[in-house]
Every structure is written in C-alpha cells, then in structure tokens.
Amino acid sequence: xxxxxxxxxxxxxxxxxxxxxxxxxxxxxxxxxxxxxxxxxxxxxxxxxxxxxxxxxxxxxxxxxxxxxxxxxxxxxxxxxxxxxxxxxxxxxxxxxxxxxxxxxxxxxxxxxxxxxxxxxxxxxxxxxxxxxxxxxxxxxxxxxxxxxxxxxxxxxxxxxxxxxxxxxxxxxxxxxxxxxxxxxxxxxxxxxxxxxxxxxxxxxxxxxxxxxxxxxxxxxxxxxxxxxxxxxxxxxxxxxxxxxxxxxxxxxxxxxxxxxxxxxxxxxxxxxxxxxxxxxxxxxxxxxxxxxxxxxxxxxxxxxxxxxxxxxxxxxxxxxxxxxxxxxxxxxxxxxxxxxxxxxxxxxxxxxxxxxxxxxxxxxxxxxxxxxxxxxxxxxxxxxxxxxxxxxxxxxxxxxxxxxxxxxxxxx
Amino acid sequence: xxxxxxxxxxxxxxxxxxxxxxxxxxxxxxxxxxxxxxxxxxxxxxxxxxxxxxxxxxxxxxxxxxxxxxxxxxxxxxxxxxxxxxxxxxxxxxxxxxxxxxxxxxxxxxxxxxxxxxxxxxxxxxxxxxxxxxxxxxxxxxxxxxxxxxxxxxxxxxxxxxxxxxxxxxxxxxxxxxxxxxxxxxxxxxxxxxxxxxxxxxxxxxxxxxxxxxxxxxxxxxxxxxxxxxxxxxxxxxxxxxxxxxxxxxxxxxxxxxxxxxxxxxxxxxxx
Ligand SMILES: Cc1ncc(COP(=O)(O)O)c(C=O)c1O
Numbered sequence: 156x157x158x159x160x161x162x163x164x165x166x167x168x169x170x171x172x173x174x175x176x177x178x179x180x181x182x183x184x185x186x187x188x189x190x191x192x193x194x195x196x197x198x199x200x201x202x203x204x205x206x207x208x209x210x211x212x213x214x215x216x217x218x219x220x221x222x223x224x225x226x227x228x229x230x231x232x233x234x235x236x237x238x239x240x241x242x243x244x245x246x247x248x249x250x251x252x253x254x255x256x257x258x259x260x261x262x263x264x265x266x267x268x269x270x271x272x273x274x275x276x277x278x279x280x281x282x283x284x285x286x287x288x289x290x291x292x293x294x295x296x297x298x299x300x301x302x303x304x305x306x307x308x309x310x311x312x313x314x315x316x317x318x319x320x321x322x323x324x325x326x327x328x329x330x331x332x333x334x335x336x337x338x339x340x341x342x343x344x345x346x347x348x349x350x351x352x353x354x355x356x357x358x359x360x361x362x363x364x365x366x367x368x369x370x371x372x373x374x375x376x377x378x379x380x381x382x383x384x385x386x387x388x389x390x391x392x393x394x395x396x397x398x399x400x401x402x403x404x405x406x407x408x409x410x411x412x413x414x415x416x417x418x419x420x421x422x423x424x425x426x427x428x429x430x431x432x433x434x435x436x437x438x439x440x441x442x443x444x445x446x447x448x449x450x451x452x453x454x455x456x457x458x459x460x461x462x463x464x465x466x467x468x469x470x471x472x473x474x475x476x477x478x479x480x481x482x483x484x485x486x487x488x489x490x491x492x493x494x495x496x497x498x499x500x501x502x503x504x505x506x507x508x509x510x511x512x513x514x515x516x517x518x519x520x521x522x523x524x525x526x527x528x529x530x531x532x533x534x535x536x537x538x539x540x541x542x543x544x545x546x547x548x549x550x551x552x553x554x555x556x557x558x559x560x561x562x563x564x565x566x567x568x
Numbered sequence: 569x570x571x572x573x574x575x576x577x578x579x580x581x582x583x584x585x586x587x588x589x590x591x592x593x594x595x596x597x598x599x600x601x602x603x604x605x606x607x608x609x610x611x612x613x614x615x616x617x618x619x620x621x622x623x624x625x626x627x628x629x630x631x632x633x634x635x636x637x638x639x640x641x642x643x644x645x646x647x648x649x650x651x652x653x654x655x656x657x658x659x660x661x662x663x664x665x666x667x668x669x670x671x672x673x674x675x676x677x678x679x680x681x682x683x684x685x686x687x688x689x690x691x692x693x694x695x696x697x698x699x700x701x702x703x704x705x706x707x708x709x710x711x712x713x714x715x716x717x718x719x720x721x722x723x724x725x726x727x728x729x730x731x732x733x734x735x736x737x738x739x740x741x742x743x744x745x746x747x748x749x750x751x752x753x754x755x756x757x758x759x760x761x762x763x764x765x766x767x768x769x770x771x772x773x774x775x776x777x778x779x780x781x782x783x784x785x786x787x788x789x790x791x792x793x794x795x796x797x798x799x800x801x802x803x804x805x806x807x808x809x810x811x812x813x814x815x816x817x818x819x820x821x822x823x824x825x826x827x828x829x830x831x832x833x834x835x836x837x838x839x840x
Contacts, residue, residue: 188696191724338624342625351747
C-alpha cells in the first residue's frame with residue numbers, strides 16, 4: 156500500500172507489509188461486523204488517493220510545520236547520559252508537538268482524510284486523553300463536530316485532559332461499561348461509528364483495529380523516525396544503535412521504528428508491567444498474552460482461557476490496553492523487534508529522574524521507555540547511540556504522579 | 569441434512585416465515601436460559617439463536633451488553649454452553665444456532681469447536697465480527713463438520729459482496745436491517761424490503777431479517793417479504809426485567825407468542 160512518504164534514501168530490501176488484505180504475517184486483517192466493511196474500504200481508498208494527491212501531501216506538510224511545530228528536536232540528553240555512564244542518549248522530543256504528544260501526527264492526518272471524505276462528524280476513543288485532545292484539536296481546526304469516548308476511570312485520572320477536550324469544543328462521553336478504560340472507550344466509539352457511518356469518521360488513535368487503521372496510523376507517525384534519521388546524521392553523521400519506545404497500542408514506537416525496519420538497528424518496545432506480570436495486574440501483552448482477536452485485528456491479547464478479554468492495569472492510562480498493534484505482533488514473532496516491560500514503580504522513578512536531570516517532565520507512558528533505557532544504556536559502550544522516543548509531556552500526569560509519589564496527600568502536600 | 573437448512577426448507581415449502589428468537593446463554597443463569605430455550609420452542613420458534621456471552625460485545629446495544637455481563641458474572645463460557653446443548657438434545661430437536669464473537673471460538677480452537685458442535689448437536693454458528701473475507705479456513709472447517717454457517721449482510725453492504733456472503737452462508741443469510749448495534753427500534757426502515765429483494769437476486773438462500781424488531785406489527789410487516797424474522801433485544805429485555813421472578817419462563821413465553829403469531833400470519837394473509 157502507498158504511504159505518505161516525502162523522501163527515501165538508499166534503495167531498501169522490500170518490506171512489504173501489510174499485504175492487500177491488511178495482514179502482517181498471521182496478524183492484522185479486518186474482523187468487523189458487516190456494516191463496517193464498506194466504510195473501511197472507503198477509508199482505504201480515500202487514504203490511497205490522498206497519498207497520491209500532491210495538494211493533500213502539501214497541506215499535511217504545511218500543517219506539520221506550522222501547526223504541529225515539526226520537525227521536533229532530537230535532543231542530546233547530556234546529564235542523563237553522564238548519569239547512566241554508557242551509550243549516548245538522545246531524546247526525540249514528541250513532547251514538544253502541539254498538544255503535547257505524538258498523537259496529533261495521526262489525529263490531524265485522519266481528520267484531514269475525514270474532511271476529504273466529506274464526513275461531518277468525528278468520533279474517537281481516548282485513554283490518557285492525549286489522543287482525545289489531539290482529535291478535538293484537529294476537529295476544531297477543520298470545523299468538524301467531535302465526540303470523544305473515555306472510560307470513567309480514565310476521566311478521573313486524566314481530568315485535566317477532559318477539561319482541555321471540552322475547551323476545544325468536543326463532547327466528552329464517559330464510558331461506564333467493562334473496565335471503564337481504553338478498551339471500553341474503543342467499544343463505545345465503534346458502536347457510535349457503526350450507528351452513524353454515513354456522516355461520521357472514527358479516528359482510531361493507535362496502530363490497532365481493522366485494516367487500514369494500523370497502516371494509516373503507522374504512516375502518519377513514521378515522520379518521527381524519518382526526521383530522526385536526518386537529524387542524527389547531521390549531529391553524529393551516523394545511524395543509531397538502539398531505539399527505545401513505549402508501546403500502548405504501538406503508534407509512537409511504530410513511528411520511530413518503521414523508518415529503520417530494514418536497517419541493522421536494534422529496537423526495543425516497552426510495555427506496561429503494572430505491578431509486575433506475575434501479579435496479573437499489568438498490560439504486558441507479550442509477557443502474558445496469547446494470539447487472539449480484539450477490535451478488528453488478529454494480534455496478541457490478554458485474555459482468559461475462554462477468550463474473554465482481561466482487565467489490565469498500568470499507572471499510565473495510555474498503556475493500559477489488553478491488545479497490541481498487529482504489526483508489533485509480527486515484529487515480535489519474527490524477532491525483528493525486542494519487547495520488554497517496565498513496572499509502575501520503575502516508570503515513576505524514571506518520571507522523576509528525567510525531571511531532575513534534564514528539566515523535562517515526561518508523560519508516564521514515555522517514562523516507561525526512559526525506565527528501560529536506564530536498564531540497558533549502562534551496559535552499552537560510550538561510543539554507541541541510543542534514541543528514546545519521548546512520546547509526550549507529563550503535565551497531564553502531574554496530579555496522578557503526585558498521588559503515587561507523595562501518597563494520598565497528593566500534589567497539595 | 570443440517571437441521572437449520574431442513575427447517576428453512578420445510579417452511580419455504582409451506583410459504584411460512586421462520587420465527588427466530590435470540591437469547592443470551594447464561595442469562596440469568598445457564599440452567600434458566602436452557603429452560604427459556606425450551607419455552608421458546610413451545611411458543612413456536614423455528615430456530616433458536618443462542619448467544620455466547622462476551623466481555624467486549626461491540627456489535628451489541630446496551631440490552632444485550634447487560635445480558636452478557638449477567639452471564640459472565642457466573643463465568644458462563646463457550647465450553648459450558650456446548651456442554652449444555654448435549655443435555656438439551658435429550659429434550660429437544662429444535663435447530664440451534666450459536667451466535668458468538670470470534671475470539672471465544674478462536675480460544676476454543678475452531679476445529680475442536682466445530683467437532684464438538686457436531687457431537688453435541690449444535691447446528692450452526694454465526695460469528696458477528698467475522699466477515700467472509702476472513703473466514704476461509706473457518707468455513708471449510710465448519711462445512712467438514714456439517715455445521716451451518718450464517719453470515720450477515722447490512723444496508724452498507726455493496727452489491728459486489730452480496731454473492732460472496734450468500735455463498736458463505738448456509739441455513740440462511742442474516743440481513744441486518746439497519747446500520748448500528750442491536751437494540752429495540754420503533755420502526756423498521758422502509759428500505760429493508762428492497763434490500764432483501766436485492767439479496768434474493770444473488771442467491772436462493774433464505775433471508776432472515778433482524779436488528780430492532782420488537783413488536784408483533786413489525787414482525788408481521790417484515791415476515792411478508794422475509795424468510796425469517798429475528799427478535800433479540802426485546803426478548804432479552806423481557807428476560808432481564810423478569811430475571812428474578814419465579815414466573816420468568818411463563819412471562820417470556822407470553823411475550824413471544826404474539827410475535828410468533830404475527831410472523832406466521834403474514835404470508836397466510838397475503839395469500840388469502
Ligand atoms: C504520551 C503517550 N505516549 C504513548 C502512548 C501510547 O500509545 P502508542 O503505543 O500508540 O504510542 C500514549 C497513549 O495515550 C500517550 O499519550
């Protein structure tokens with residue numbers, strides 16, 4: 156499938172996933188109720204035609220630059236590097252995107268697609284609220300009506316983002332069913348979409364869901380890795396040795412990794428270990444999940460022996476999801492990408508460490524990637540280079556983190 | 569011949585519309601949903617859609633979501649339901665169509681599931697989130713085991729795909745009468761008749777219509793042109809509100825009888 160690429164360097168061995176049916180090896184596909192089959196085909200066609208339309212590509216480039224604020228910096232974290240005493244650590248600063256996370260790269264692209272398909276209304280799900288804020292923002296920019304579904308448990312832990320979405324003109328609808336988190340918000344957004352398919356586009360916030368969502372989201376996010384390659388060449392005149400990113404559904408990681416998928420670069424995706432996979436309270440799909448199907452794609456799923464989806468736990472709402480993007484399942488199975496996890500307390504430590512050492516408060520999601528960097532970087536040589544994706548900023552998490560760090564006294568103490 | 573296919577053919581020969589009620593297995597308990605199934609047969613149902621509870625029922629509205637939740641509170645699984653059908657088969661021959669999301673079937677193992685269905689006497693399977701494009705292996709396995717597969721068409725289905733859906737369907741094809749999730753609606757959309765005729769241009773498979781049908785008038789209207797009428801949420805709602813009542817079974821029967829009568833009356837009236 157065509158992708159929204161601006162330039163490509165040396166000729167590469169072809170990595171040709173997904174195939175025509177949206178498959179990444181055994182994973183992916185389009186497992187949806189019949190009513191959604193046509194809207195998905197329509198979306199696929201709109202996407203292919205948009206990619207081939209210079210006007211669309213130019214508009215996207217312009218808004219990336221002038222609205223999102225791209226290219227985001229590639230920042231050499233000198234004090235973190237000294238502290239860890241191993242490889243040089245660079246941070247790709249997606250936290251500096253407009254709205255504070257990488258989510259806007261995909262949300263803006265998809266809202267422009269919706270506009271192109273003459274859809275009048277946008278629905279989205281959100282976990283941490285970052286994708287909801289990004290979609291509300293892009294909808295405001297294009298003058299489209301926007302409704303965001305959010306689990307009531309997430310609304311409580313990300314209340315600042317709930318207010319931001321409302322300020323941006325979106326309707327935020329609390330979801331009380333199931334675990335009241337991201338998976339239930341996706342259920343509800345899909346129910347809305349299936350009911351209002353005629354005039355509504357569903358902006359899915361990660362590389363999950365039925366084809367073509369995973370590939371659309373990956374392509375819109377792959378600007379991260381492309382910029383980073385050029386930036387590192389300029390600064391160090393070389394490629395990185397290791398890439399690290401946190402993995403919720405898997406969009407910021409796919410955005411960083413995809414550019415290097417055929418290169419000799421090591422990659423690690425970091426899942427949410429919660430209280431530790433052995434406790435059952437976690438969201439590490441590769442440390443406890445099995446092959447299964449949730450929300451339209453074959454992938455790895457945390458489920459019981461009867462195929463019922465299990466509740467998950469993570470201190471970070473954005474990683475608290477029982478499945479993972481199908482392309483990650485493929486990368487895991489083929490061994491191309493390594494996956495690990497960081498527990499809640501390790502992420503909270505990394506959250507504070509980066510704040511102290513670099514003056515950068517990371518999102519709790521991104522703190523999982525930092526936490527893993529703290530484990531592997533000290534083992535590496537000083538002339539090696541690690542790039543960590545700082546997928547978002549932590550302002551949204553300050554209240555939540557304070558509760559954990561200071562105990563129940565919270566931020567006011 | 570598969571019991572669902574046989575029943576649909578018998579009815580067609582008599583120019584009679586099938587009445588196909590849906591209930592959720594395990595709601596309010598597995599034993600009681602089994603009793604309800606038998607009562608539905610006594611009330612005149614032709615095929616029973618027996619729903620497998622799932623934690624994330626994206627195609628269902630609130631009524632069936634809540635029924636699923638009630639069933640999952642006591643951990644009713646696909647294995648339990650298959651086991652129950654073995655027992656029910658000592659009491660009834662009514663065609664049973666298991667209505668499930670795909671993941672519980674995957675977790676069971678498609679081949680084992682198909683074989684177990686054949687062993688216990690479950691006649692057909694419908695997976696709501698499995699379109700024919702993803703169902704090649706599944707279809708082959710089900711055919712080999714003699715299990716009928718029902719697939720869905722809906723108002724957004726393009727003509728190009730009708731043939732495929734009809735080809736993959738056995739027993740009947742389920743036409744979803746409106747875009748959306750399951751749930752009771754006041755009216756049946758007027759376009760449904762034309763859509764059913766459209767399906768019939770592609771295949772002679774019987775077409776059952778469902779989603780939103782709740783009242784005898786609606787059932788009768790649809791039954792004039794469809795080969796089957798499916799009523800789900802309205803019955804599940806009746807089960808939900810009477811779940812604690814000692815008269816649950818009788819009340820469900822009393823609720824369903826007028827729907828059956830209306831369905832059966834439709835073609836007789838047209839003919840006379
Ligand atoms: C800042 C941030 N990073 C990461 C994620 C996880 O999503 P993904 O794995 O799709 O990047 C989220 C999701 O909400 C997020 O807000």
